[in-house]
Amino acid sequence: MIVVGAGPAGSTAAAYLANAGVATLLLEKSSFPRPKACGDGLTPRAVKELIHLGLPFAEADGWMRNRGLRVFGGGHELELPWPRLASFPDFGLTLPREDFDLRLARHAAQAGAELREGVNVTGPLLDDRSGRVIGVTAATPDGPAEFRAPLVVAADGVSARLATAVGRPKKPNRPVGVAVRTRIRLDGRALAPGRLEWMESHLELWDGPPAQGRLMPGYGWVFPEAAAQTQADGIGQGADAAPTARHRPPGDVVVNVGVGSVASSAQAAGAAKVNYRALLTKWLDTLGPRWGFTAADVIDRPRSAALPMAFNRQPLYARGLVLVGDAGGMVSPFDGEGIAYAMQSGRLAAGVIAQALARPSGEGREASLRTYPELMKESVGGYFSLGRVFVKLIEHPAVMRVCTRYGLPRPTLMRLVMKLLSDLYEPRGGDWMDRTIATLARMAPAA
Numbered sequence: 143m144i145v146v147g148a149g150p151a152g153s154t155a156a157a158y159l160a161n162a163g164v165a166t167l168l169l170e171k172s173s174f175p176r177p178k179a180c181g182d183g184l185t186p187r188a189v190k191e192l193i194h195l196g197l198p199f200a201e202a203d204g205w206m207r208n209r210g211l212r213v214f215g216g217g218h219e220l221e222l223p224w225p226r227l228a229s230f231p232d233f234g235l236t237l238p239r240e241d242f243d244l245r246l247a248r249h250a251a252q253a254g255a256e257l258r259e260g261v262n263v264t265g266p267l268l269d270d271r272s273g274r275v276i277g278v279t280a281a282t283p284d285g286p287a288e289f290r291a292p293l294v295v296a297a298d299g300v301s302a303r304l305a306t307a308v309g310r311p312k313k314p315n316r317p318v319g320v321a322v323r324t325r326i327r328l329d330g331r332a333l334a335p336g337r338l339e340w341m342e343s344h345l346e347l348w349d350g351p352p353a354q355g356r357l358m359p360g361y362g363w364v365f366p367e368a369a370a371q372t373q374a375d376g377i378g379q380g381a382d383a384a385p386t387a388r389h390r391p392p393g394d395v396v397v398n399v400g401v402g403s404v405a406s407s408a409q410a411a412g413a414a415k416v417n418y419r420a421l422l423t424k425w426l427d428t429l430g431p432r433w434g435f436t437a438a439d440v441i442d443r444p445r446s447a448a449l450p451m452a453f454n455r456q457p458l459y460a461r462g463l464v465l466v467g468d469a470g471g472m473v474s475p476f477d478g479e480g481i482a483y484a485m486q487s488g489r490l491a492a493g494v495i496a497q498a499l500a501r502p503s504g505e506g507r508e509a510s511l512r513t514y515p516e517l518m519k520e521s522v523g524g525y526f527s528l529g530r531v532f533v534k535l536i537e538h539p540a541v542m543r544v545c546t547r548y549g550l551p552r553p554t555l556m557r558l559v560m561k562l563l564s565d566l567y568e569p570r571g572g573d574w575m576d577r578t579i580a581t582l583a584r585m586a587p588a589a
């Protein structure tokens with residue numbers, strides 16, 4: 143089995159495959175630790191995946207817990223704790239992706255996957271007669287190489303090089319997001335009480351004091367986290383290094399600050415023409431006085447990437463190639479979250495593959511592999527379709543403004559919105575809010 147890309151989707155898939163006794167080669171073009179454009183925020187849905195996988199998240203190792211979202215918009219500020227549900231934990235986490243991805247890759251290697259870093263996969267190897275993917279070509283530190291396996295998992299992120307090479311282009315009718323983030327050091331600053339316990343979500347971006355400056359396109363976030371361990375003290379030299387506990391001095395805190403926006407289609411995104419980096423710089427000027435930072439406290443250059451949403455590449459399985467995570471467009475159109483779905487798809491794909499490989503090659507195995515797209519669509523397809531409708535509505539600034547101004551002061555409505563936007567509801571049973579969202583998600587066609 144070959145897995146291409148050791149981000150959350152690939153490392154999760156590789157860990158589950160190795161645990162199931164499948165010989166697994168995990169190929170990653172960079173070397174850990176590597177930087178990654180991300181808000182570094184894990185919702186309870188992602189925390190649930192960590193628990194499934196058995197990846198520890200002790201605070202002594204740099205994980206920071208949060209209680210929910212503090213939402214700003216329409217002149218209002220509201221704290222929305224993560225919902226208390228039987229199906230999900232009630233806390234979120236942050237950890238810099240440098241640390242997180244390294245630990246996930248290490249976890250996969252410890253489970254028995256063979257991790258090869260510095261291996262840039264250049265394309266699929268195709269069977270001449272059937273056109274089926276039978277391996278990959280790659281540029282390795284020792285020169286060009288070929289790797290063969292009965293199946294290949296494409297976990298190569300938004301670039302989706304493998305999916306593109308086998309003719310699975312982006313669907314133009316899916317929402318397209320773009321986000322950019324930077325990091326700001328707050329060492330030893332006196333912060334307002336509770337500041338570190340919430341992930342801040344700003345539904346409106348002002349280029350001056352709210353309601354006095356101009357409203358800019360997009361939304362923003364401020365997620366407190368510990369400073370990246372791998373940058374700060376250089377541990378984690380390769381995925382074999384032993385896990386090292388960190389004793390963070392009090393106040394050694396960083397905030398991950400970013401802005402993003404979403405459009406309902408590639409065409410709408412092209413028309414928007416937003417300079418995201420300039421937008422972030424302007425917003426930092428507005429945000430700085432509230433958090434007590436200045437431009438001199440910025441510790442990382444802005445990093446941006448596209449957010450591929452709502453299964454924007456399909457089929458998720460065909461002719462020897464399985465798509466997981468961003469490679470299959472699995473970012474939520476509601477909130478730009480991608481880590482939970484990347485890990486979920488890695489877990490489900492690995493389960494299906496292990497079952498399929500226990501059968502002889504042929505139609506029986508193929509039928510078994512085709513259950514993976516069905517499983518993904520069953521679990522999040524309807525929800526993603528609702529997200530596509532949501533994006534069509536909120537991409538009109540006037541609709542967004544009315545929603546924030548009149549919605550935020552209504553706590554019950556906002557608790558419902560929180561459950562909907564963060565995909566945190568009981569799939570069966572629960573209260574009237576859970577039942578409403580579950581019914582809508584079931585009724586929406588998974589496409």
Ligand SMILES: Cc1cc2nc3c(=O)[nH]c(=O)nc-3n(C[C@H](O)[C@H](O)[C@H](O)COP(=O)(O)OP(=O)(O)OC[C@H]3O[C@@H](n4cnc5c(N)ncnc54)[C@H](O)[C@@H]3O)c2cc1C
Binds near residue numbers: 147149183446480
């Ligand atoms: C600015 C920004 C902020 C975000 N914030 C959040 C957030 O706070 N929470 C959240 O849940 N999601 C967030 N997301 C989305 C999230 O980052 C992605 O959805 C998630 O990383 C997807 O995981 P993945 O494993 O599919 O892909 P990736 O994390 O992109 O991993 C792909 C891996 O494949 C490797 N690779 C690529 N090409 C090749 C190749 N040819 N050969 C070998 N290896 C290859 C890459 O080096 C990488 O390691 C954010 C995204 C952006 C851009």
